[in-house]
Amino acid sequence: MLKNFLTYLHYMKYKIFSELTYEVIEPTTYIFNIQVAKTLNQIIVNESISISPDLKFEEFSLTNSENRFLKLQINYGTFTISYNAIVEVVEKPINQDLFEFDTSIIELDNDVLPFISSRRHCESDKLLHFAKKEFGQLPNVYSKVKAINDWVFNSIEYISDSTNSSTSACDTLISRFGVCKDFAHLCIAFCRALDIPARYFTGYAANLIPPDIHACFEAYICGQWIIFDPTKLTNTKNLVKIANGKDASEVAVASYHGNTICTKMIVQCEEIIV
Amino acid sequence: MLKNFLTYLHYMKYKIFSELTYEVIEPTTYIFNIQVAKTLNQIIVNESISISPDLKFEEFSLTNSENRFLKLQINYGTFTISYNAIVEVVEKPINQDLFEFDTSIIELDNDVLPFISSRRHCESDKLLHFAKKEFGQLPNVYSKVKAINDWVFNSIEYISDSTNSSTSACDTLISRFGVCKDFAHLCIAFCRALDIPARYFTGYAANLIPPDIHACFEAYICGQWIIFDPTKLTNTKNLVKIANGKDASEVAVASYHGNTICTKMIVQCEEIIV
């Protein structure tokens, strides 16, 4: 339906399915973040959540956020949560003319200032000298972010299942391996070390091998949030956004408070030819 | 003016003065957070900011936040920023009957969920076992937070100027010394490790020796944010709130982007007898 209006912008339609199965060892509260975000350039044609066995759950969003969470508690047993959606995504128009400008922190919109702070998994305060020496002399914000993205792609090896939720950007800088979340955290940390606002992005990716919920990052370049994938595993035009956050912990696919084991995870994202 | 209406609650009036002087080594952007917050129980009778030499500055708040920031840029030289205020503070009414209840994470208001996350300086994810063993068996949220506050007071030695902005809760747990910010970060980390929302608090404190902007923390106990001072250097009833944040980095008295040295800092907070 959006298609006619957007002749020159990339337009896609996706069929999405994700399913997580858990064994509950002791009473556990789960917070899921698996539904696609409702944004100006994403239209959810239809979607459904089902939980088996049938469990009460609550949907919520935090104030001033597009991210959508599901909360539920279960005391014992096993359960499966499934999400189905058809989503239309139109490429966000980008004004590339702005890419030739540099921005200083005094010119930044105040509401993006929280996105230059150091975080548990993005210790930008420890990378000030490194970032300035390696990327600081480049002529504008865009070229700095692009250089960061390329540096991380070239320097870090993608190794499946090689890290865990406590791995931080500095850990990755030393180990030199990681998964998509670690690539994103390191890029975010470098950007913030240069006073460039950056945020974590999660989404469904068509044709990702192996299929998984993917993590990338967005940098704030002259007033526009621009997405980059430092793993170069996806075309960023083929992503369906789930959430943005200051780091992975804010937009975890699943957070647990209790004791549980994820025994199965299925993720599917297929382009629908229209 | 509030006094007549609040016979049973603690009421105070304060004269506040703070002044910071900087030498600017290279062009630097400053973000100050020194103005008292406008809250339901704090009335600012009058206040003024002056900068010498006269410099353009911008006041701003982030969306959905009571915290008040000042932003300015200066290229070279020295400058002094001064803040004067007269503030009336009335004690927040607290329903102590609620202190006998325990709350689980499923019952928490969704908007306080960000206050149970791990942070750069409050690595609650590393303290899960410690917090559960040391405080987890206590019967309700209030007794857990009180035990955390007492444990930190008894275990950590207050040593002026002993730490810096990179010191985290885990660093303090090992070194066993710190300043008010470190005491607050450690308490916050323990609370969050037990799924108790906790936030950082900065304020002016009457009779604090030596005078300084003070840091404490607030825990979310059965729907109420309750303040604690793990340094036990102040009576928490005698604090004038500047800001709340997820950790110190969000509400730093002064953040710099550039190169500068703080050459002088004066903080005064006197009770006005009414």
Next chain:
Amino acid sequence: MLKNFLTYLHYMKYKIFSELTYEVIEPTTYIFNIQVAKTLNQIIVNESISISPDLKFEEFSLTNSENRFLKLQINYGTFTISYNAIVEVVEKPINQDLFEFDTSIIELDNDVLPFISSRRHCESDKLLHFAKKEFGQLPNVYSKVKAINDWVFNSIEYISDSTNSSTSACDTLISRFGVCKDFAHLCIAFCRALDIPARYFTGYAANLIPPDIHACFEAYICGQWIIFDPTKLTNTKNLVKIANGKDASEVAVASYHGNTICTKMIVQCEEIIV
């Protein structure tokens, strides 16, 4: 044979068996430290090493050390190394009268000075304040070490397989759980923070459940190395020494350089009634 001469000292005889099986993924060099040490109070009645399939190996000791190593290289396949020994152990005589004295670092034998240094897994330099506050006021070296041993036993939870070879004393102080190696590293770090020489001890332990090569530590108390087991899982009189080192890395049961997986480990230590 020693028995008649040592009426008052504890005397024991042990039958020891240990066996390790490996799958070799790429060419790997192994250094094993599984043979019991030849010391003044340990007599090896007999012992044998066998490797299956039959592989060439080299035995060596480092200059001025009782520790005994085996080195071998294998390119692919699987192999098993087995160790059998009968060992007589007589309790080392201890002069407890010395326990009432305190020693300062200036009085220490120079050759034990390396045992007060900070190490990768025993970061004593970070624990100076903690150790001084918690244990520093006790009247003599023995009471300090005993208090350290008890503190670690009471504060850290023993959880099998909960840590790995990168876990350090400071990690354990924060996580509050670990295995015998972690208990020993933390005690060693506290001792060294107080200028008390301390060293890592590995040995075979009769009646240890589950059977494993055990780790303890020794502190240098007024000229005598005294053994302590902070896990309190063994009677330290029932240990057969394999090695001493500055930390676990110097006396690892097995070090690998290559890529391999240990698929099976058997450890047996039985008292022989004589």
Next chain:
Amino acid sequence: MLKNFLTYLHYMKYKIFSELTYEVIEPTTYIFNIQVAKTLNQIIVNESISISPDLKFEEFSLTNSENRFLKLQINYGTFTISYNAIVEVVEKPINQDLFEFDTSIIELDNDVLPFISSRRHCESDKLLHFAKKEFGQLPNVYSKVKAINDWVFNSIEYISDSTNSSTSACDTLISRFGVCKDFAHLCIAFCRALDIPARYFTGYAANLIPPDIHACFEAYICGQWIIFDPTKLTNTKNLVKIANGKDASEVAVASYHGNTICTKMIVQCEEIIV
């Protein structure tokens, strides 16, 4: 006197002076390592230690070590320790033909095995993947060590007084700045991550600006310890060796146990034209 016999090797004679002054805040034990080592290629023509005021001190060496220590205790006041020496140094002959060979760990002399271990300040265990990817494909030990030395020189910025005694190789890899000790620690950590024995080197350096006791590292290349200076501040042929150690902590210029401040340090090393 050595000169006639060594026509082709570099021969030098140096006049060395170093002096350290301390204020003693509480009773403190000092261990100094400022005397030049007595080695096969260093002849001490004359030397003297003087302490003012006149204090009793003890000279010692550890078993099997060329390093020379001085130990003394002082309860209060100030004191100065001065060292004067005339030293003849002849270049160690190096067999460069061996540089084209690679060595595996199985071929290493057993007594150098301790020099491939991880240390508090050289966390080689965390750098296995990094070192293998960055340097592992080079054809022989010499080319690997040379590449490590060049990488550290090019990647790390030398900034005087920028670090302290707790700074480790991994810290430097993230901060990207340091002093000579940090450059040496990082090189050592990379070498050990590749199973190349490496050790810390301290010495007097002619023409070093600013004058200081210098730190470098030696790598064990096909049976020979070869010196490298990753700061490239000196010609390694112009160094007078004080000590070798597994890291800086073993051969600290001065170690303190107590509370003291170094108020003055003078280091002079001049070539004597012969």
